[in-house]
Amino acid sequence: MEKRYKTSEWDRLRKKWQQEHIDQYLRRVIDMPSTGYFYGGTPHYFTVFPHRDLFVLQIENLLEIDFSELDGDISLGSRMAGFHGLVNLAIEYKPEWGIQMEEARFRLWDLPFLDIFVKAAYDGCGLGKIWFIDHNLKRREDAPPYKEKSGSNEQNAFYASDRKLLEVGCDSMATALKNWRYLDEVGGAQDTDRSESSICFVDELQSWIEDQYDPDDTEAEQAKCQFGLLGWDDL
Numbered sequence: 001m002e003k004r005y006k007t008s009e010w011d012r013l014r015k016k017w018q019q020e021h022i023d024q025y026l027r028r029v030i031d032m033p034s035t036g037y038f039y040g041g042t043p044h045y046f047t048v049f050p051h052r053d054l055f056v057l058q059i060e061n062l063l064e065i066d067f068s069e070l071d072g073d074i075s076l077g078s079r080m081a082g083f084h085g086l087v088n089l090a091i092e093y094k095p096e097w098g099i100q101m102e103e104a105r106f107r108l109w110d111l112p113f114l115d116i117f118v119k120a121a122y123d124g125c126g127l128g129k130i131w132f133i134d135h136n137l138k139r140r141e142d143a144p145p146y147k148e149k150s151g152s153n154e155q156n157a158f159y160a161s162d163r164k165l166l167e168v169g170c171d172s173m174a175t176a177l178k179n180w181r182y183l184d185e186v187g188g189a190q191d192t193d194r195s196e197s198s199i200c201f202v203d204e205l206q207s208w209i210e211d212q213y214d215p216d217d218t219e220a221e222q223a224k225c226q227f228g229l230l231g232w233d234d235l
Contacts, residue, residue, distance in 0.1 A: 052150075054158040054165065056090045056133065062113050067120035067127065067225075087128035088155060090165075090230065092135070098201035108208055121209045121223040129226050133165060134198040136183050137231035143179035146233070158230070165230040170203040180231050202229045 035047045059065060097113060104111055120130060139146065146166055148157040156167035169176055176199050209223050 051087050052155060054088045054090050054131070055086050056092070059091055062091075062116055065116065067116075067130075068123035088131065088158070089127055089129070090131040090133050093132040093198045093201070093229075095136075095196065095198075098196040098198065101201060101204060102196050114205070114208065117205060117227070118209055118212055121225045121227070122212070123224075127225040129228050131165075131167075131228050131230045132198060132202060133230045133232075134168075135232060137168060137180055137198060137229075138183055139166060139231060139233040140179055140181050159235070162235070163232045164235055165232055168199060168229045168231045170199050170206070170229055173197065173199050173203075198229055202227055 033047050033049055035045060057065075100111055101108065101114070108114055117130075120127065146157065148166075149155060158165045168180055180199075182197065206227055209227070212223075
């Protein structure tokens with residue numbers, strides 16, 4: 001049968017064509033715009049790119065945010081309109097998160113905000129990455145030129161009106177501080193052994209999220225959303 005129908009060859013070609021179709025679609029959809037307006041008074045219309053713009057949430061109470069419902073709550077980038085959701089979402093980093101995480105190192109499950117982030121990682125609809133913006137973390141003047149990447153899944157640079165926000169590697173505190181510096185010390189953040197800093201916080205958070213996945217559970221799913229850190233630099 002294999003000799004006659006060559007099923008293995010067709011399977012290989014079909015997978016190749018499917019991937020080419022997906023790649024072509026993703027390259028085009030990243031530039032698809034979405035237009036909306038604010039309620040109240042005269043409508044103020046604005047247009048955004050849901051797959052490559054950075055959307056910063058001004059959160060009053062983190063515990064009231066349900067990241068699994070964002071696709072329905074925010075129509076911009078909604079999958080119902082043919083988008084893949086808001087790929088890059090950001091919230092401002094709060095130093096107390098890092099301090100609380102350090103103090104509760106052996107009972108992290110007691111931290112409500114941490115539970116919210118874990119749920120966002122596993123249940124966030126359409127979210128590619130949630131960024132923490134640390135306005136206290138600035139790129140050093142003598143740092144080498146930053147290599148910007150484009151593409152919804154690997155974008156590492158975003159532009160605001162007065163500054164650019166750049167991804168900070170969180171694998172190593174010492175390595176990160178070669179090119180970045182904290183303007184004001186936060187919880188001993190200048191000490192590379194301290195965990196209260198935003199760099200260590202994001203690294204610890206990502207590790208905690210990965211620990212929640214049970215590879216022996218056949219029905220378990222890996223995290224859909226990743227977390228990252230954004231420092232800033234002058235335009």
